[in-house]
Amino acid sequence: MEHELNVVGKRLPLHDGVPKARGTAQFTDDITFPGMLFGKILRSPVPHARIIHIDIEKAKKVKGVKGVVTGQDIPDRQYGIVPKARDEYALAKGKVRYIGDDVAAVCAIDQEIAEEAVSLIKVDYEELPAVYDPLDSIKEGAPVIHEGVQNNTSMSIRKEFGDVEKAFAESDFVYEDTFYSQAVNHAPLEPHAAVAQYDPLRGDFTVYSSTQIPYFLRRNLSSTLMVPENKVRIIKPKVGGGFGQKIDMFAKDFCAAWFARETGKPVKFVYEREELFISTRQRHPMYITVRTGVKKDGTILAQQFKAYADGGAYNSTAPTMIALSCYFLMIPYRVPNLIYEGHHVYTNKPVGGAMRGHGIPQARFAVERQLDMIAGRIGVDPVELRVKNSIQAGEPHPAKFIINTCGFEDCVKQAAEAIGWKEKRGKLPRGRGVGIAGASFPSGVSNMSHISSGSVVQVGQDGAINVLSGAADIGQGAETVIAQIVAEVLGVPLDDVRITAADTGTCPLDPGTFGSGVTVRAGNAARLAAQEVRKKLFKFVAKQLGVERDDLAAKERFIYVKGNPEKGMSFKDAIKGYQYDNQPMPIVGRASWFAPSTEPTTLFKEDGNFAPNYSFMAQAAEVDVDLETGQIKLLKMVTAHDCGRAINPMLVEGQLEGSVVGGMGQALYENIIVENGQVMNPSFLDYGFPTFLEMPEIGAIEVETDDPIGPFGAKEAGEGTQLSPAPAIVNAIYDAIGVDFKELPVTPEQILEVLEKGGKN
Amino acid sequence: MKKVIELSINGDLYEVLVSPNQTLLEVLRDQLGLMGTKRGCDLGACGACTVLINGEAYLSCIMLALDGVGKEIQTIEGLNQTKDLHPLQKAFVEVGGIQCGFCTPGMIMTAQAILNEPEKPTEDGIKRKMAGNLCRCTGYKKIVSAVMSAAEPAGEEV
Numbered sequence: 001m002e003h004e005l006n007v008v009g010k011r012l013p014l015h016d017g018v019p020k021a022r023g024t025a026q027f028t029d030d031i032t033f034p035g036m037l038f039g040k041i042l043r044s045p046v047p048h049a050r051i052i053h054i055d056i057e058k059a060k061k062v063k064g065v066k067g068v069v070t071g072q073d074i075p076d077r078q079y080g081i082v083p084k085a086r087d088e089y090a091l092a093k094g095k096v097r098y099i100g101d102d103v104a105a106v107c108a109i110d111q112e113i114a115e116e117a118v119s120l121i122k123v124d125y126e127e128l129p130a131v132y133d134p135l136d137s138i139k140e141g142a143p144v145i146h147e148g149v150q151n152n153t154s155m156s157i158r159k160e161f162g163d164v165e166k167a168f169a170e171s172d173f174v175y176e177d178t179f180y181s182q183a184v185n186h187a188p189l190e191p192h193a194a195v196a197q198y199d200p201l202r203g204d205f206t207v208y209s210s211t212q213i214p215y216f217l218r219r220n221l222s223s224t225l226m227v228p229e230n231k232v233r234i235i236k237p238k239v240g241g242g243f244g245q246k247i248d249m250f251a252k253d254f255c256a257a258w259f260a261r262e263t264g265k266p267v268k269f270v271y272e273r274e275e276l277f278i279s280t281r282q283r284h285p286m287y288i289t290v291r292t293g294v295k296k297d298g299t300i301l302a303q304q305f306k307a308y309a310d311g312g313a314y315n316s317t318a319p320t321m322i323a324l325s326c327y328f329l330m331i332p333y334r335v336p337n338l339i340y341e342g343h344h345v346y347t348n349k350p351v352g353g354a355m356r357g358h359g360i361p362q363a364r365f366a367v368e369r370q371l372d373m374i375a376g377r378i379g380v381d382p383v384e385l386r387v388k389n390s391i392q393a394g395e396p397h398p399a400k401f402i403i404n405t406c407g408f409e410d411c412v413k414q415a416a417e418a419i420g421w422k423e424k425r426g427k428l429p430r431g432r433g434v435g436i437a438g439a440s441f442p443s444g445v446s447n448m449s450h451i452s453s454g455s456v457v458q459v460g461q462d463g464a465i466n467v468l469s470g471a472a473d474i475g476q477g478a479e480t481v482i483a484q485i486v487a488e489v490l491g492v493p494l495d496d497v498r499i500t501a502a503d504t505g506t507c508p509l510d511p512g513t514f515g516s517g518v519t520v521r522a523g524n525a526a527r528l529a530a531q532e533v534r535k536k537l538f539k540f541v542a543k544q545l546g547v548e549r550d551d552l553a554a555k556e557r558f559i560y561v562k563g564n565p566e567k568g569m570s571f572k573d574a575i576k577g578y579q580y581d582n583q584p585m586p587i588v589g590r591a592s593w594f595a596p597s598t599e600p601t602t603l604f605k606e607d608g609n610f611a612p613n614y615s616f617m618a619q620a621a622e623v624d625v626d627l628e629t630g631q632i633k634l635l636k637m638v639t640a641h642d643c644g645r646a647i648n649p650m651l652v653e654g655q656l657e658g659s660v661v662g663g664m665g666q667a668l669y670e671n672i673i674v675e676n677g678q679v680m681n682p683s684f685l686d687y688g689f690p691t692f693l694e695m696p697e698i699g700a701i702e703v704e705t706d707d708p709i710g711p712f713g714a715k716e717a718g719e720g721t722q723l724s725p726a727p728a729i730v731n732a733i734y735d736a737i738g739v740d741f742k743e744l745p746v747t748p749e750q751i752l753e754v755l756e757k758g759g760k761n
Numbered sequence: 762m763k764k765v766i767e768l769s770i771n772g773d774l775y776e777v778l779v780s781p782n783q784t785l786l787e788v789l790r791d792q793l794g795l796m797g798t799k800r801g802c803d804l805g806a807c808g809a810c811t812v813l814i815n816g817e818a819y820l821s822c823i824m825l826a827l828d829g830v831g832k833e834i835q836t837i838e839g840l841n842q843t844k845d846l847h848p849l850q851k852a853f854v855e856v857g858g859i860q861c862g863f864c865t866p867g868m869i870m871t872a873q874a875i876l877n878e879p880e881k882p883t884e885d886g887i888k889r890k891m892a893g894n895l896c897r898c899t900g901y902k903k904i905v906s907a908v909m910s911a912a913e914p915a916g917e918e919v
Contacts (some may be wrong), residue, residue, distance in 0.1 A: 010859075013854045013857065014854070014860075015855075017853070017854035017859050017862075020861075020865050021849075021850035021851075021857050021864025021865055022797065022837065022838075022841075022850060023796070023797020023798070023837035023865075023866040024796075024838075027799075029861060030796040032794075045823060143875050175897075186860070186897075187897055188863075188897055189799075189801050189807060189861065189864045189896065189897055190799075190861065190863040191801070238797075238861070238862060238863075239861065239866075240861045240862065240863025241860070241863060241897050241898050243897065248872075268802075270802065273802040273803065273806075273807075455773065474861060475860040475862065475898050476860065476865075476898075477860070490841035510896050524843040561766070579826050650857040653903075654857050654860055654898070654899055654900075655898075657899060657900030657903065658897070659900070659902075660900055661900035661901065662897070662900075676766060683804055683806060684807050685804065685806045687797045691893075691895060691901075692888040692892045692901045692904075693889065693892045695888065695900065695901045695905075696899065701907065
């Protein structure tokens with residue numbers, strides 16, 4: 001980067017921090033309209049059954065009830081975020097597939113009446129045999145969850161890179177191990193909600209929704225309601241965390257819109273906490289068998305994977321999840337020969353969906369754990385093993401990823417040094433240990449045409465800079481980052497930029513918050529749009545100053561000649577002069593952006609560059625295992641992180657710290673327990689994600705690279721850091737007590753059981 | 762049977778008609794429009810609904826509105842009676858103790874209860890006393906920093 005940066009790269013507070021701190025920031029449940037109705041969903045109490053009959057007569061007669069809807073009433077249109085995997089109705093038609101499946105809905109003048117009416121709906125079910133484990137579900141004769149889906153396997157991929165058979169034959173050692181990752185709930189603090197309005201003359205729906213994907217929600221609502229997409233306007237208010245759980249339409253969105261049209265009133269649905277645990281989404285439980293061939297020195301020659309993901313009752317993001325799980329096995333390590341076979345399997349359980357890392361945390365747990373096991377078996381230090389196999393920038397990739405920048409090797413070395421690897425590994429007293437793991441993540445996806453972002457930047461007569469972006473800020477600070485990018489390009493402070501975002505009625509297209517693509521994708525669109533404005537304004541200023549446009553730079557509201565910072569014009573005077581020069585106002589810049597892609601990558605058929613760029617990280621943990629009680633305490637986690645250039649280091653740290661604590665939850669505490677299809681711990685108290693008390697010491701080391709594609713060199717920072725905390729922690733537990741755990745989470749009960757058996761798992 | 766009660770909230774008196782089983786959270790949000798107090802779980806398990814009752818932190822989702830009679834109730838909207846940001850609000854914003862902001866009002870009210878105590882807060886004390894407030898975004902580190910910095914006189918390093 002040749003010029004200094006004034007706004008980008010600075011630790012600036014969220015642009016909407018003040019309303020959030022004052023409690024005036026508006027979330028979906030905070031929205032009320034006069035005459036608004038309240039909705040409630042009736043959910044299936046049985047895991048698998050045919051719906052024989054639904055009697056809504058009693059519910060309809062309750063005073064104050066304004067509408068009842070069942071699966072029979074709605075169009076025969078299935079939805080899902082991935083078109084070819086659509087298998088879900090907003091309300092079940094004919095059959096329910098898990099406890100919590102959406103069956104019917106009521107709206108009424110208040111919440112209590114809606115709840116009473118829902119309890120009066122009588123459903124006759126003909127119960128069917130159910131299945132709860134994907135390994136049972138694939139067996140011959142297992143209950144059929146979706147008609148026509150063989151072996152309950154809705155999605156399978158098999159990909160082969162290189163010559164795996166030959167590479168295994170050339171390996172000095174070949175090891176095979178099987179690992180399991182559990183179901184984890186995203187547990188955002190804000191419950192899912194929707195408020196809908198309908199204009200019968202225009203045929204327009206306006207839906208406020210706690211969503212991460214306003215434009216996909218628009219598409220799914222349009223197709224399920226069977227109305228044109230341009231008749232559905234989605235507005236995303238503040239969203240209280242998503243982590244992937246708010247990627248998808250839900251019954252609350254559909255039913256709010258349905259009732260708004262049927263009743264002519266605004267309608268609100270808010271899910272209860274229990275509904276979030278049972279009826280939204282969770283991280284897929286996954287069995288993964290890994291076979292790895294290495295040379296004596298630890299060089300990886302080949303890997304073969306077989307994965308079974310427990311998808312629960314519906315597909316949600318299944319194809320994407322399986323593809324991510326596969327492709328990201330070939331990064332951050334050099335794996336020249338690889339076979340991946342992955343299956344997405346239906347069970348009569350809560351639905352798997354995108355969750356921070358999306359299919360990759362499960363795969364990384366398996367790989368990073370097995371690398372440590374191999375290191376032990378062949379007598380190579382785990383850090384050395386990782387350094388030896390680190391992928392490097394510019395090297396050819398088996399799946400044709402283009403890796404322009406890569407700080408992974410430095411990340412491993414620096415994380416190891418910061419945790420005190422040399423002094424501690426294998427040298428701490430029994431019960432204390434250190435472990436390390438690594439990962440890489442895409443900054444969005446570059447291979448699909450609808451994965452593009454637009455931006456409009458407008459400078460008005462008042463000098464105000466207004467940005468329109470479709471990006472969905474769900475708390476990570478996307479709006480702030482985009483505003484920073486615009487402020488940097490125009491040479492003004494962050495506070496001079498206002499942003500309006502995530503309203504499909506006024507803002508340009510954006511795919512939403514997933515795949516960690518927002519900063520690179522929406523950030524680049526905003527950067528280009530701001531550059532359009534800058535070109536127009538600078539052209540005028542250059543003429544006034546008698547210089548060339550390219551001679552100019554700008555900072556702190558002053559446009560000046562490079563190398564002669566005295567000579568210039570204030571931003572305000574430039575705007576004033578521009579309009580008196582008979583130039584049309586406002587000055588508008590527009591841009592659309594998607595990642596450059598030369599390959600027709602489709603994940604399943606063609607290889608190619610998956611993402612515009614890739615972040616890298618290594619995470620090192622120190623744990624204390626209480627040999628009496630089995631309690632495991634994560635003392636410290638250090639992350640060395642290549643996220644390119646951080647647009648806002650304070651927000652990047654925030655992402656990282658949240659990821660580390662989330663990863664710790666995945667490693668040690670969190671697990672959705674299901675018995676006979678019933679979630680047994682659907683509350684914060686029973687589920688128990690980490691609190692202030694479990695918080696470890698968190699260290700961060702920035703391994704900066706200057707990526708050529710990310711805006712100002714940025715890469716993703718939201719998801720990658722959630723991939724390696726869990727394996728790093730479990731690797732540290734090995735160092736502490738010499739036991740190789742292969743399943744998540746590792747609990748005190750398991751520790752005690754193993755210790756009683758003499759330390760062998 | 763519904764009953765008219767008087768609640769003192771943020772220094773002002775409000776007359777409200779409540780049922781015996783109505784929670785304080787319901788009255789604050791649904792009747793008085795004080796939406797800063799959040800409903801995260803309705804089970805007293807996440808702290809998003811924290812308000813101050815006579816200066817101490819209470820979970821308004823498991824407290825009956827009737828029990829608020831005769832007490833000083835303070836919500837996030839009443840934290841500050843001046844036009845400026847309260848030091849806690851300022852610290853949360855500046856230190857980065859906020860991401861999605863949904864837990865923030867509850868966090869700030871619990872933090873205020875800690876600052877109301879006579880002894881100077883310690884990092885361990887803050888973690889212990891705030892353990893009932895859940896946050897899924899921040900990993901808590903910057904929230905602790907924010908409370909510590911708000912507790913310090915200006916200019917001192919935390």
